[in-house]
Amino acid sequence: MPQDSAPPLLYDAPPAPPAESSGEPSAAAGAPAHQAAFDWLETARAERQRVGLVRTLRPRPADSPLLDLASNDYLGLARHPEVTHGAAEAAHRWGAGATGSRLVTGSTELHDRLEEELAAFCGFEAALVLSSGYAANLAAVTALTGPGTLVVSDAGNHASLIDGCRLSRARTEIAAHADPDAVRTALTGHDGRALVVTDAVFSVDGDAAPLPALAAACRSRGAALLVDDAHGLGVLGEGGRGALSAAGLAGDGDVVATMTLSKSLGSQGGAVLGPARVIEHLVNTARTFIFDTGLAPAAAGGALAALRLLAREPHRAARAGEVARTLHARLTAAGLAAVRPDAAVVSVRAPSPDAAVRWAADCRAAGLAVGCFRPPSVPDGISRLRLTARGDLTDGQIDRAVGIIVATAPAD
Numbered sequence: 001m002p003q004d005s006a007p008p009l010l011y012d013a014p015p016a017p018p019a020e021s022s023g024e025p026s027a028a029a030g031a032p033a034h035q036a037a038f039d040w041l042e043t044a045r046a047e048r049q050r051v052g053l054v055r056t057l058r059p060r061p062a063d064s065p066l067l068d069l070a071s072n073d074y075l076g077l078a079r080h081p082e083v084t085h086g087a088a089e090a091a092h093r094w095g096a097g098a099t100g101s102r103l104v105t106g107s108t109e110l111h112d113r114l115e116e117e118l119a120a121f122c123g124f125e126a127a128l129v130l131s132s133g134y135a136a137n138l139a140a141v142t143a144l145t146g147p148g149t150l151v152v153s154d155a156g157n158h159a160s161l162i163d164g165c166r167l168s169r170a171r172t173e174i175a176a177h178a179d180p181d182a183v184r185t186a187l188t189g190h191d192g193r194a195l196v197v198t199d200a201v202f203s204v205d206g207d208a209a210p211l212p213a214l215a216a217a218c219r220s221r222g223a224a225l226l227v228d229d230a231h232g233l234g235v236l237g238e239g240g241r242g243a244l245s246a247a248g249l250a251g252d253g254d255v256v257a258t259m260t261l262s263k264s265l266g267s268q269g270g271a272v273l274g275p276a277r278v279i280e281h282l283v284n285t286a287r288t289f290i291f292d293t294g295l296a297p298a299a300a301g302g303a304l305a306a307l308r309l310l311a312r313e314p315h316r317a318a319r320a321g322e323v324a325r326t327l328h329a330r331l332t333a334a335g336l337a338a339v340r341p342d343a344a345v346v347s348v349r350a351p352s353p354d355a356a357v358r359w360a361a362d363c364r365a366a367g368l369a370v371g372c373f374r375p376p377s378v379p380d381g382i383s384r385l386r387l388t389a390r391g392d393l394t395d396g397q398i399d400r401a402v403g404i405i406v407a408t409a410p411a412d
């Protein structure tokens, strides 16, 4: 490259590939036999197409003109200048990567600070930060269970909790959704260690788990309670301290919380919060903590900046709930079947997977990004639009979003 030409930015479009063939053998006729090893994928793809469940990636430009009700940026902090500055400053100071696993070189003073402030904010004794909320759930479930343990898991739990149960080698009983009596029954007669796992707010319908009743069920049988507060942090509880704080359970000796830093905090990463002895046990035994590179400093710095912003400006949490209730009221008044939101997720039913996909596409064409859930992501087979009631939406933006969703709604 000539010295005087500026290097392309990382996110510029790459140059077009040369038109000529590279000379590599193709998978078509005459290809070597070993290239048939993945031919079964064609059958799988045809089946996805047949049932209308093809998923595609849609890279978004940095300056998307769409009104966003699809992301998990509940408080609109992902692009807040304090948060992006916190991320950039951390990258400059600590490096682009954590450089190693947390137990080797991947723990910085920044990770330590974030863990301390996150635990204090949410009302827990200690916290441990991991590279994602997914990894946090795998860590917590597997480290706190094992062969001989009984795990009771809500039927509507997030995939990462489900995968934690699968990896745990514990006996897992699936309890009816948000049903403390079902949990109590599942625990009855079990002698050894037991762990009840639930989302605090369920990702699909945005409904909340009955945490006080679940804790009572656990306590009546000596079981521990693990709650994934991915959708509660930043939205529920005083100033967004989360669902466990709201339920008066934060900091209790038999309660553990997991969280993601990628939703309300607008960053990336996950965390487990609980009694110090639980966190110490995870540091020593949780495989997704031990055998994983530490959270990138930029993600830790962004999350810490967002946490401090939230602590300083508690009204942000309440506004997300208010937007959710407004969206729900306006959409149901227009005749749509929306589930009453307990946090910042508003779920609107669609008549079929195809109708949901078309509805979301029509919204997009009209300038509105919405989420679209359909089987197999939804265990009950009901397809939905999933709306994020971002706390930074203006009343005008809410009007516009409701107008588009109602105007594009399928006839049934």
Ligand SMILES: Cc1ncc(COP(=O)(O)O)c(C=O)c1O
Pocket: 132, 133, 134, 135, 137, 158, 160, 199, 203, 228, 230, 231, 260, 261, 262, 268, 269, 270
């Ligand atoms: C309930 C729940 N738990 C865990 C996760 C995983 O978090 P992360 O995206 O940080 O891996 C998600 C995120 O999508 C979620 O919705």
